[in-house]
Amino acid sequence: MLDVLYFAWVRERIGLPKERVETGAATVAELVAELSARDARYAAAFADISALRVALDQELSDFDAPLAGVREVAFFPPMTGG
């Protein structure tokens, strides 16, 4: 079980900020493929992963990264702090 979080327009497209996901995905890319297959909202949110960033357990990571041992995955657009 993973906590999956969405921020900014990813959150808005998917329509929720957080959910628990039962998955056997071995990598972030596999999780993205599973989520995208759910419905049009997820497909729209993940249509262009070059426009997305991912954090694993609150550390920036990348889409090839393995999910073994990970408890929290977050998807969001490039950050605009400062």
Added chain:
Amino acid sequence: MLDVLYFAWVRERIGLPKERVETGAATVAELVAELSARDARYAAAFADISALRVALDQELSDFDAPLAGVREVAFFPPMTGG
């Protein structure tokens, strides 16, 4: 007649902050030569002009500059503001 001002260790070596000087010097360098010839204090202050800066009428200048029209000459070491 020129007002000649001295700052920092130039002032200390010469022993005064300001004086009026009657001079026919055409350039700063000629004025420096005249002043240096006065006594050991002036000679010591002007011994190494590469260690000095000069301002003419409150604008940084150089030792080759002409004195025509100038009313105030200041000699001082490199500045240490900030």
Added chain:
Amino acid sequence: MRVVVQSEPFDLGALTAGFAAGRSDMGAVVSFTGIVRDTDGRLDRMEIEHYPGMTERAIATIAEEAQARWSLGDVLVIHRHGTLRPGELIMMVATCSPHRGDAFAAAEFLMDYLKSRAPFWKKELTADGAAWVAAKPEDEDALSRWTR
């Protein structure tokens, strides 16, 4: 090092005056303050979303990296989230160092990394509606000058 993430306004004057106050081992203090800018008079407000937990951790990591790179006496980072109106202060950083070059470099480094590596997202609300602020390629480029 002090890192604060809050929705409330912060007291720039008191924080600036208090930072490095009376420290005779420091020669230089640099501060940066970010203001909600209304480019064309149409901005009603900005909403800043963040990732609680990761935000504080990411900022602390950036501040630690700055401390490892430069000789710093202290680092302060304050960043707001929530709703902000034009002219309001979004965030500030302050650095102090024996030397001005280190204080300036560290403040610019902090800003460059906070822009692109701290999990904040800005949404602008104007009369025309709402739009997420897009990350600028030059903000990503700005990071490359710090890569050694």
Added chain:
Amino acid sequence: MRVVVQSEPFDLGALTAGFAAGRSDMGAVVSFTGIVRDTDGRLDRMEIEHYPGMTERAIATIAEEAQARWSLGDVLVIHRHGTLRPGELIMMVATCSPHRGDAFAAAEFLMDYLKSRAPFWKKELTADGAAWVAAKPEDEDALSRWTR
């Protein structure tokens, strides 16, 4: 633009909070503050001499040059003279701009030029006696990065 040369202390907090306060056309404020630094615990005080008249003019010229080079909303320079103790504030500059790069560059430019082109001279008084602070070659070198 505001240039102040004074012997009295200045109120860093109030000046920082007041500078660019409420300006929604500015996105970035950078400030630098210089503190009397006591490197080895031996400094009793610093005496700063200046050239009244030329000082204000030289600083204004430097600030105008900064305004010509970068997009700045305002520039503030305050510099003290007279006797200062370790930990006291010597001077501050502040700049504001729509963009952070301009505000940072202008503040660094102002500092580099104030160091070597504004007519101030510092004397350090320690238990061993008095010594004029020598200009550092690197301060002169720092100017070369602004020559175009």
